Amino acid sequence: MDIYLPPGHTRVEESRAWAFREVLLVDDHALVAQALAGLIKHEKLALSVVTVGSLDAAESHLNQGSDVDLVLLDLVLDGEAGLALLPRLAGLKTVPPVVIISSSEDESAVRAARTAGATGYLAKSAGRSALVRMMKSIRQGKGYFPGGVSPLVPGSALTPRQAEVLSLLAQGFPNKRICQSLGLTEHTVKTHLKAIFSHLGAHNRTECVARARAQGWL
Structure with a gap:
């Protein structure tokens, strides 16, 4: 140090x-x-x-x-x-x-x-x-x-990894490309997406991205 x-x-x-x-x-x-x-x-x-x-x-x-x-x-x-x-x-x-x-x-x-x-x-x-x-x-x-x-972004309940998944989701990446970009298994990506959807009360990818933007997360 x-x-x-x-x-x-x-x-x-x-x-x-x-x-x-x-x-x-x-x-x-x-x-x-x-x-x-x-x-x-x-x-x-x-x-x-x-x-x-x-x-x-x-x-x-x-x-x-x-x-x-x-x-x-x-x-x-x-x-x-x-x-x-x-x-x-x-x-x-x-x-x-x-x-x-x-x-x-x-x-x-x-x-x-x-x-x-x-x-x-x-x-x-x-x-x-x-x-x-x-x-x-x-x-x-x-x-x-x-x-x-x-301005500072309102606090979110997302972990850093979930934030990365959300960012790629907003860019239109399918699950396989998110896996490749972040070095994650498809099961792990699906788990992160489920958690993100739950935080936002979203039922599909389009609604998830729209709500995330409204919250100031994107």
């Missing part, structure tokens, strides 16, 4: 009025994490940045009662799906906002992150100004997704 402090600053020194106390950066690519942490501290966007490379390490740090008030989470870690961290935060006294930082700009990935409960989504290809806009927006209690700032 690495901790970065802005040059010439300590936790008790005044920084930007909207700067975060502590950002937890979860990324298993050390060079990427170091570069992003360096940019955050250079722009004085946070008083400190802690970097970890796994979901277990992230959960452990958060459970220590740290000052983390923003989590930047890679969508795909080594052998782990980043979105799997979100349900593991439920037991925290205060759950910090989670922004997905990913090399993928695919719409289905963005929708899955949003529906799973992420507060924002920023492509790794985005520049410095986009990073600043995102962090300002999150600090103001707003969401940040491709296309600009958007």
